[in-house]
Amino acid sequence: MPQPPFSSSPKIDVLISEVGPRDGLQSIATTMPTMNKMRWLDALAAAGLREIEVASFVPAKLMPQMADAAEVTKHACTLPGVTVMALVPNLRGANAALQAGAQKLTLPVSASTAHSLANVRRTREQMIDDVRSISQLRQDIAPSARIEAGISTAFGCTLQGVVNEDDVIRTAVLCANAGADEVGLSDTVGYANPAQVRRLFRRLRMELGPRAGAAHMHNTRGLGLANCLAAYEEGVTTFDSSQGGLGGCPFAPGASGNVVTEDLVFMFEAMGVSTGIDIALLREARAALQAGLPGEPLYGMVHEAGLPKGFIQSMDFLSKEA
C-alpha cells in the first residue's frame, strides 16, 4: 500500500517556514559561497525545518548573492521532507524556478502602490496579472507545484504610512482569484501590532478559508513574537522567520529585522505547540550559517540566554529517542 509522502514525520501544530537562505542572504552585501549555502540547508533540514525559501530567481546582475539560485534549489530538492520554496518576482523567474525543481513559488504583491513601484517597478494590478500568468505556467509545466502570494506592506508602509485594511484584503482576494493557492500577509517594515494582526488575519481567513496563508512578521519594533502569537491565536499555522534574524532590514544594533527562527521555535515549543524542530540541532544549523558568513552579526535572545533550566522539548521524535 502506498504511503503518503513523509509519513514518518511526527505531527506538527505549526509550520515554521525558514526564509533566511533567500530573505536573509539577499539582504546582506556578502555572497555566501554555494557550498556553504548547501551545508546550511542540510543542517536546517536535519533540524526539522520542513519548508525553506532557498533562493530568489532574479537576474544575477541585480542580485549577485542569488546567482546560484538554480543550483541551490536543485540541491535542496534532494533533502527529504523539505518543501523547497523560491521567491519569483515575475514569469521569467517562475519559469526558471520551476525548471530547477522548486515545489512552491512565492510572489510578493504589495498592498501599497508606492511600495510596489519602488520595489518591483510594477503596479499592484500588474503583479496580480503575474500571479495569473504564473498560475497558468504552473498548470502547463509543473502542476504539483504550489503558488503563494505574499501581501507585502500589509500592515503599513514606510512610503505611504497607513495602508487601508480593505485594500489589503481586496488585494489578497484578487491574488487568490488569480490562482494563488495560498495568500499570506507580510509586515514588511515592522509596523504591525497584535490587534491589527488579529483583525487582518481574521478577515483573511473569513475571505479565503484554508487558502489564508503565512504570517511573515518583522521584529523591527520588538513586536515580532507578540504579533506571531496574535496570528497563532487567530488560527494561523504557518510562520516565516529567519535563522539568526538574518535579513528583513534591521535598523538598530542588536535589532533583528526578521523574526528570529530560534526565538520563534522556542516560544511555540515552550507553549507546547509542536514545530517538529529540534532546538539543539537548530543551534548546529546556526553554526553552519555563521561558517558561510564569518563575522556577519546574527541575532537571537534564546541563543544568547540559553534554554531555561529543566526545559524539555515536547517533541514526539525526541521522546522516542529518549
Added chain:
Amino acid sequence: MPQPPFSSSPKIDVLISEVGPRDGLQSIATTMPTMNKMRWLDALAAAGLREIEVASFVPAKLMPQMADAAEVTKHACTLPGVTVMALVPNLRGANAALQAGAQKLTLPVSASTAHSLANVRRTREQMIDDVRSISQLRQDIAPSARIEAGISTAFGCTLQGVVNEDDVIRTAVLCANAGADEVGLSDTVGYANPAQVRRLFRRLRMELGPRAGAAHMHNTRGLGLANCLAAYEEGVTTFDSSQGGLGGCPFAPGASGNVVTEDLVFMFEAMGVSTGIDIALLREARAALQAGLPGEPLYGMVHEAGLPKGFIQSMDFLSKEA
C-alpha cells in the same frame, strides 16, 4: 463638590508601572546622583507615568545605589498624579518607606524556596509572615498605603528549574490572606511563555479576583511583549517595565532584562489600548535617565527604529491639544 484625586487625568486602559528607578538602578554598579534621579522622576511623571517604583529600602551598606531612598521618595511624593511605590525586603524597610511617604509598598515573595534563600536569606514562609507584620504596621501608621506582594520566580527559577504552578498560586493566596492588597506574578529570570502566563494569571484572578495584580515580565528570551500581551488578554491591567530596559539582569549584548517601557507603551498604544503616556515625552525622560548614567547601555527597539510613519497616539489629552 469634592473631586476624586487626579480627576483631570484622562481615562486609561492599562497602568504601566515604571520600575527603572528601583529595579534598574539597583542592578548596575554606578550610583545615579540624587539630583539626576529626581530629574528622571520628574520627566517620567511629565510623560504620564502614574505609578513609579522609586527606591528600595535596603541597608545602604548592601546597596549604596539606594542610600538616598528616603530623599528620593519624598521628592516623588510631590509629583501630582503619581503613585509612589517602594520595594521593601522586610518590616524595617517598610517602616522607613512609610515614614518617607511611600504610598505603595511592594514585597518580593519567592515561589521557589531555593531562590528565596539565595535572594533574601529567608524562607517563603518567613516572607509571608513579613507580609502580615507589614500589613499590621500599615494599619497602625499609614492606613491609606497599599501593599503589593510580587511572587518572584513564578514562571521558573534558575536554581530549581520548573516551579510548580500550584505552589505559585498557593503562595499568592497566602500573601493575600496575610494582608496584601494585590499580588502580582514576576518572571524573575525570563522563563515564562504565553501559554503559562495565561494559565497562571487566569488561576490568580479566579482565586483573588480584583486583588490579582501586576505582570512583571522579563525579555531575557525575547518573549517579554508576547507575555505581556497574553497577560493583557487574560484581564491583567498593570504591567511593570523599565525605561531603556534598565535592570532585570540582561544576559546578552542588545538584550534587555526588564521589558522596555518604550516598547511596551508603543505596543499598547498601537493596539488602541490607552496607557496615558505620551511617547514623545517618554523619549525626553530617556534623555534624563541617560544624563544621570552617561555611557550606560540602554535598550529599546522603538527608540532605535522610531515610530511608524503616520502613527497617531490615541490619547484623549493629545487629541484635545490637536
